[in-house]
Amino acid sequence: MWLLVFLVSFLIGVGTTFWYLFGRQSPFTVDSVRDPEPMELDQKKRDKVLKQGFTREKVPQSLDAIVIGSGIGGMTAAATIAKLGKRVLVLEQHDQAGGCCHTFTEKGFEFDVGLHYIGQLHENSFFRIVMDQITEGQLQFVELDKHFDTIIIGTGEEQRKYTIYMGKTEMEEHLKKQFPNDVKAVEEFFKIMKISARKTPFLAGLKLIPQWLALFLLRSGIADLLSPVFRLIGSSATEVADILTSNKDLQIIFAYFFYGVPPRDSSSLINALLLHHYKRGAYYPRGGASEIPFHITKVIQKYGGNVLVRAPVTRVLVDSKGAAYGVSVKKGQEEVEVRAPIIISNCGIFNTFKRLLPPEIQAKPEIQKRLDMMKPGQGSLLVFSGFDATAEELGINSTNLWLFNNNDMDAMMDDFFSLEKDEAPDNIPMMFITFPSAKDPTSKIRHPGKTCMTIMTMVNYEWFEEWKDTTVKKRGDDYMDYKMRFANNLFDWACMYFPKLREKLVFQEVATPLTNVHFLGAYRGAMYSAEHNLERFHIEVMAKNRCDTPVKNLFISGQDVFSCGIAGALHGGLLCASIALGHIVYIDLFLLKKKLKRRKAREMAALAKKLQ
Numbered sequence: 001m002w003l004l005v006f007l008v009s010f011l012i013g014v015g016t017t018f019w020y021l022f023g024r025q026s027p028f029t030v031d032s033v034r035d036p037e038p039m040e041l042d043q044k045k046r047d048k049v050l051k052q053g054f055t056r057e058k059v060p061q062s063l064d065a066i067v068i069g070s071g072i073g074g075m076t077a078a079a080t081i082a083k084l085g086k087r088v089l090v091l092e093q094h095d096q097a098g099g100c101c102h103t104f105t106e107k108g109f110e111f112d113v114g115l116h117y118i119g120q121l122h123e124n125s126f127f128r129i130v131m132d133q134i135t136e137g138q139l140q141f142v143e144l145d146k147h148f149d150t151i152i153i154g155t156g157e158e159q160r161k162y163t164i165y166m167g168k169t170e171m172e173e174h175l176k177k178q179f180p181n182d183v184k185a186v187e188e189f190f191k192i193m194k195i196s197a198r199k200t201p202f203l204a205g206l207k208l209i210p211q212w213l214a215l216f217l218l219r220s221g222i223a224d225l226l227s228p229v230f231r232l233i234g235s236s237a238t239e240v241a242d243i244l245t246s247n248k249d250l251q252i253i254f255a256y257f258f259y260g261v262p263p264r265d266s267s268s269l270i271n272a273l274l275l276h277h278y279k280r281g282a283y284y285p286r287g288g289a290s291e292i293p294f295h296i297t298k299v300i301q302k303y304g305g306n307v308l309v310r311a312p313v314t315r316v317l318v319d320s321k322g323a324a325y326g327v328s329v330k331k332g333q334e335e336v337e338v339r340a341p342i343i344i345s346n347c348g349i350f351n352t353f354k355r356l357l358p359p360e361i362q363a364k365p366e367i368q369k370r371l372d373m374m375k376p377g378q379g380s381l382l383v384f385s386g387f388d389a390t391a392e393e394l395g396i397n398s399t400n401l402w403l404f405n406n407n408d409m410d411a412m413m414d415d416f417f418s419l420e421k422d423e424a425p426d427n428i429p430m431m432f433i434t435f436p437s438a439k440d441p442t443s444k445i446r447h448p449g450k451t452c453m454t455i456m457t458m459v460n461y462e463w464f465e466e467w468k469d470t471t472v473k474k475r476g477d478d479y480m481d482y483k484m485r486f487a488n489n490l491f492d493w494a495c496m497y498f499p500k501l502r503e504k505l506v507f508q509e510v511a512t513p514l515t516n517v518h519f520l521g522a523y524r525g526a527m528y529s530a531e532h533n534l535e536r537f538h539i540e541v542m543a544k545n546r547c548d549t550p551v552k553n554l555f556i557s558g559q560d561v562f563s564c565g566i567a568g569a570l571h572g573g574l575l576c577a578s579i580a581l582g583h584i585v586y587i588d589l590f591l592l593k594k595k596l597k598r599r600k601a602r603e604m605a606a607l608a609k610k611l612q
């Protein structure tokens with residue numbers, strides 16, 4: 001048995017080394033970071049980059065690749081391919097680039113729609129290096145206060161408050177202080193976090209090696225011998241939490257980043273990864289989320305490609321041999337064909353397979369099997385509020401709040417999602433509160449005297465489905481009344497903690513799953529596209545849900561590949577670029593990371609010498 005393990009690992013090792021050394025040119029051999037230029041504050045100049053409307057004339061000649069959807073996944077794949085000197089065209093249906101990373105500004109208030117905070121961006125982390133390389137170091141991050149999250153469980157007299165601190169050791173120590181009777185449980189959970197974080201590359205690796213090999217490793221049991229992650233990913237978060245502790249409050253802490261799936265049906269590994277993500281700090285893009293697409297677009301343009309908006313792709317064009325060769329874009333009443341040898345879809349597997357493929361190909365069993373493995377996830381409801389007051393006046397800051405009615409998350413979710421449409425708004429069991437303007441020091445300069453708050457909770461798409469055929473902003477009074485019932489309850493709940501908000505409120509907008517459909521192209525208004533349940537993370541599904549598809553030259557990128565999150569979707573983009581290029585860019589990035597670390601060490605040594 002061990003011989004076999006050794007042989008297989010050896011072969012994989014030799015194979016990848018060979019592939020790397022003699023494979024194609026690499027996009028990440030040279031460090032492309034430049035000193036950051038001053039932030040572009042002129043909205044017109046920003047729009048020139050982020051809001052270039054699609055026309056036939058703006059399509060670059062002889063394209064090397066087309067990417068459908070300008071979310072972080074698509075932009076990462078596009079920039080990676082572009083950095084090989086290739087021309088990539090990103091097509092976006094909305095009127096600005098960015099997907100979940102776009103922002104909207106109304107009445108002087110700016111809100112980000114799908115980025116509240118990101119982790120794992122400390123110096124020379126893998127994620128930071130990728131972000132730096134695809135933006136040439138122009139994207140800057142602000143590190144939030146070490147107290148980045150507060151969790152409040154229960155209401156009224158009964159409520160308990162816990163605080164989450166970042167820090168390599170401090171996060172764990174700080175939790176132990178708050179749960180003195182559960183020190184062992186906290187320690188165990190942090191061990192799981194460590195294994196999860198260290199060994200996740202094995203899981204991603206399943207998508208890079210041939211599927212038959214991945215399935216062989218899993219089914220033969222060899223994978224389990226290599227690492228416990230293959231088992232951990234399939235174990236329920238509630239089951240693991242039950243083993244660790246009977247303290248229900250602590251169980252909430254182990255799963256507080258809610259994403260619409262009760263912990264019982266969630267993967268313990270994914271929940272552990274979520275907390276781990278912020279262990280070394282929580283960050284916010286300096287200048288807001290739209291800085292991300294702004295800087296990546298420039299890199300794509302540098303190599304002859306572009307990012308065009310108001311460019312809804314209606315079809316992927318497939319030839320008689322079953323290979324994709326282009327897309328059809330709707331321009332007014334017209335359909336414009338754009339061709340390229342590589343087509344990357346970053347608009348999710350449901351949109352791609354159910355809407356963009358020709359019907360005869362959709363019907364193929366290989367495609368149906370891919371669809372059967374996953375289902376659309378829960379929708380979100382967001383309340384965007386604007387205040388004419390400073391953060392100091394309102395008593396707000398960068399710490400986020402997660403609020404739960406009680407400490408039984410499984411029951412809370414089951415009960416809420418099974419409510420009738422009419423009962424739901426008055427029975428919301430959990431919410432998240434964040435203050436975007438308080439997280440970004442440039443907000444004071446960009447939007448003086450204004451502060452904003454975003455509240456988020458999860459909802460069923462079905463509650464809003466009856467209005468799905470109405471048009472945005474004209475959905476009618478009954479829709480407005482219905483969504484305002486949610487919004488008012490959420491806002492009242494927030495005012496219990498921030499009583500000064502109410503009288504300074506001057507702007508409010510509410511986003512429902514239908515808003516996600518319209519602005520984010522989200523299938524059934526899902527917040528994170530496919531549901532992040534145990535079935536999705538079943539180890540064989542992990543191996544089978546790949547970037548390549550049954551349609552030759554068509555590849556899947558973004559959050560449906562591995563997981564949601566800015567980091568998750570970015571990896572979806574890197575995995576996709578690796579498969580589309582036939583070159584594992586992870587190896588280049590890994591070597592670059594080593595190189596940068598050595599450079600830093602040399603610089604530090606030189607500095608120390610100078611100081612002496």
Ligand SMILES: Cc1cc2nc3c(=O)[nH]c(=O)nc-3n(C[C@H](O)[C@H](O)[C@H](O)COP(=O)(O)OP(=O)(O)OC[C@H]3O[C@@H](n4cnc5c(N)ncnc54)[C@H](O)[C@@H]3O)c2cc1C
Nearest residue numbers: 069071072073093099100116117313347521558559565566
């Ligand atoms: C409310 C909210 C809060 C979040 N908060 C955080 C957070 O704090 N931290 C974090 O890490 N993650 C967060 N996330 C998750 C994260 O933003 C997403 O998982 C990630 O950005 C998804 O990236 P993506 O590239 O896969 O897809 P998306 O960003 O969804 O991009 C898909 C793009 O495809 C476009 N599109 C769809 N159909 C078509 C078509 N036919 N033609 C052309 N274009 C099309 C869409 O308009 C969209 O721009 C949040 C998400 C939401 C919704």
Ligand SMILES: *[C@@H]1O[C@H](CO)[C@@H](O)[C@H](O)[C@H]1NC(C)=O
Nearest residue numbers: 145146147150396397398399
């Ligand atoms: C924000 O305010 C809360 C409540 O006063 C406090 O607990 C928290 O530490 C503050 N956060 C920051 C970043 O100052």
